[in-house]
């Protein structure tokens with residue numbers, strides 16, 4: 001087994017590298033499976049996708065409601081050249097955020113603030129940052145407390161990282177999430193130096209490919225547009241309503257890429273890999289999109305959205321101001337659409353199992369505390385994900401190394417790829433696959 005030190009993985013694709021002479025079978029037509037299919041097709045490699053349900057997209061999808069659209073999961077993706085290439089090939093227009101989406105807020109004492117600290121607090125944070133720190137840093141909580149102190153950790157780091165990874169800071173692995181920075185901090189415990197080295201290395205690695213855009217992007221019809229275009233492009237390769245099982249991955253003549261979530265993928269294996277996959281935890285998530293008349297939110301401010309620290313005592317982790325971010329999110333300009341993300345930490349999943357009306361009432365009362373709602377809610381759509389987002393814990397970080405080693409040694413005909421294998425977002429997944437199925441690195 002590998003040494004337990006700050007270990008960072010170079011790829012989020014577990015198992016042997018892609019071999020262009022193999023016949024691939026991709027299990028799952030979520031975004032992970034579709035991205036694999038897209039690049040295998042582009043590289044001229046033989047493949048087929050098996051999908052359990054009658055639709056592609058997995059958790060991603062967009063519902064059309066009378067007052068606008070509601071996303072089931074991701075509302076957009078962080079721009080990357082890899083996704084731009086896919087969209088160019090598919091003739092898909094990516095939409096950029098509106099100018100009004102520039103402002104991002106943190107909630108402090110139920111008020112929206114762009115910068116949540118006082119001058120005195122800022123001074124304390126900077127002073128802390130300049131102290132070298134030598135104790136081991138395992139979690140993002142350790143990182144925040146060591147280099148920034150409690151105020152920064154609670155008010156900024158926790159809501160910002162919780163907004164992406166949907167877990168408490170103490171549950172999030174520093175090397176799994178900020179691997180390159182973790183490596184530099186291990187070598188240079190003085191944070192400004194580590195940050196300088198990190199930035200320098202990133203610039204070197206990114207050149208000569210200049211970035212041409214940044215930030216969150218989407219499509220006029222929502223994320224379903226991307227799914228539909230990929231599904232159409234791969235239509236001759238996708239077999240719907242077919243559930244792959246352990247028996248189906250025995251033929252070592254084929255190469256299998258399993259893209260189902262860890263809690264399903266474990267059933268493809270016995271023994272050690274089954275045990276390791278079973279240890280991967282998922283955070284139960286609820287996403288609720290709500291439509292209001294714009295004029296009815298008295299204290300609303302235009303912007304991208306707001307992140308809410310846990311110490312505000314609210315259930316909502318963050319609110320995306322959909323109709324301020326992108327065009328064509330609402331039926332007309334007098335309407336506004338908000339999406340609230342919540343995590344269910346209760347042992348009996350009371351929020352996941354609550355009636356729609358109770359979830360709606362809870363969310364509306366919390367939004368009222370933030371925005372002072374003066375009129376009636378027009379409509380809403382709730383999406384519940386019992387296994388929503390994998391927890392990027394220190395344990396997951398170790399588990400991935402072990403699974404990778406076992407696959408390479410004992411199951412060379414199997415790869416695992418999905419949002420739990422190291423790339424949680426659509427951007428990271430597309431970058432991973434783009435790098436992997438690049439003609440210059442193929443066997």
Ligand SMILES: Cc1cc2nc3c(=O)[nH]c(=O)nc-3n(C[C@H](O)[C@H](O)[C@H](O)COP(=O)(O)OP(=O)(O)OC[C@H]3O[C@@H](n4cnc5c(N)ncnc54)[C@H](O)[C@@H]3O)c2cc1C
Pocket residue numbers: 027028029030031032033050051052053055056057058059060072073074075076077078242243244245259260261264285286287341385388389417418419420424425426427
């Ligand atoms: C509420 C929420 C908000 C999010 N927001 C963002 C965001 O803003 N930006 C971002 O980048 N990401 C976001 N994400 C994360 C992102 O949406 C997911 O990580 C990603 O869509 C997961 O894709 P996947 O293909 O790995 O898994 P899935 O979507 O779960 O797809 C797996 C597929 O495998 C199929 N399958 C399962 N078992 C079998 C079997 N035995 N045989 C055949 N098929 C099988 C399933 O039916 C499914 O289609 C969000 C996630 C959630 C839940």
